[in-house]
Amino acid sequence: MGIRVLLVDDQPIVRTGFRTVLTAAGGIDVVGEAGDGPAAVAAVASYRPEVVLMDVRMPGGDGLTATEQITAAYPETRVLVVTTFDVDDYVRRALRGGASGFVLKDSDPEDLVRAVRTVHAGESLLAPSVTTRLVRDWVAQEPVPAPPDGPPEGLTAREHDVLVLVARGLSNAEIAAEMVVAESTVKTHVAHLLRKLERRDRVQLVVHAFECGLVPARGT
Known part of the structure; x- marks a missing residue:
C-alpha cells in the first residue's frame, strides 16, 4: 500500500487535480477528501492518513485551526499546508500549529509528488533553505x-x-x-x-x- 493522503480544499476541481497527479505517480493512495477544516479533522479520524494536503482559506472552516487540531490529536499524521510561501501570519501560525511543511498550489506535478514523499519520510520539504527562510523571518x-x-x-x-x-x-x-x-x-x-x-x-x-x-x- 502506498502513502495514505487526505486532500483538503474547498474547490473540488483543485482536489481532483491533486488526486490525478498523486495517484498517477504511483506509491501514493488518496484515501479521502474534505472541503473545509472541520471535515478534515473528521476525515483524519476516519481514514487515518499519513499526510494531509491542507488548504488555508476555506469558507466552512480554515485549515490552520484544523492543522492545530490534527497534529495535536494525531501526531503521526503530517500536514502539508498549501501556501504561496509569503511570510505572513498564516505561515507563522501553520508553523506554530505543527505543520510539517509547505507546498505551492501551482506547483509542478513533480514538485507536489516530491513534497508528499519527502514530508512522509520526515525529511525537509522541497528546498531546505525555503523552510529556513520562513522560520527565520x-x-x-x-x-x-x-x-x-x-x-x-x-x-x-x-x-x-x-x-x-x-x-x-x-x-x-x-x-x-x-x-x-x-x-x-x-x-x-x-x-x-x-x-x-x-x-x-x-x-x-x-x-x-x-x-x-x-x-x-x-x-x-
Whole structure:
C-alpha cells in the first residue's frame, strides 16, 4: 500500500487535480477528501492518513485551526499546508500549529509528488533553505533567548552541530560534506535529534533551533 493522503480544499476541481497527479505517480493512495477544516479533522479520524494536503482559506472552516487540531490529536499524521510561501501570519501560525511543511498550489506535478514523499519520510520539504527562510523571518519578529554556551541538555556536541546546520538550510549531503562524515551518519544524528527533542520531522527541528537561539534569527 502506498502513502495514505487526505486532500483538503474547498474547490473540488483543485482536489481532483491533486488526486490525478498523486495517484498517477504511483506509491501514493488518496484515501479521502474534505472541503473545509472541520471535515478534515473528521476525515483524519476516519481514514487515518499519513499526510494531509491542507488548504488555508476555506469558507466552512480554515485549515490552520484544523492543522492545530490534527497534529495535536494525531501526531503521526503530517500536514502539508498549501501556501504561496509569503511570510505572513498564516505561515507563522501553520508553523506554530505543527505543520510539517509547505507546498505551492501551482506547483509542478513533480514538485507536489516530491513534497508528499519527502514530508512522509520526515525529511525537509522541497528546498531546505525555503523552510529556513520562513522560520527565520517568523522568529525574527519574536523574542529569542540568547544562544546557549554549549549543546542543549541531552544532546552531544555532534548532534548540536548537526542541528545548527539543519536550521541553516543544509541538506543531509551538504551537512556530511561540511562535517566530513558519511551521509548515513548525518541521517543517524537527525534521527537521534528527532527522538531526543520529541519532534515529528525536520521542519520542526528548524523551528526548535531558532526558538532556542541556536541560530541567529537575523543576518546570514
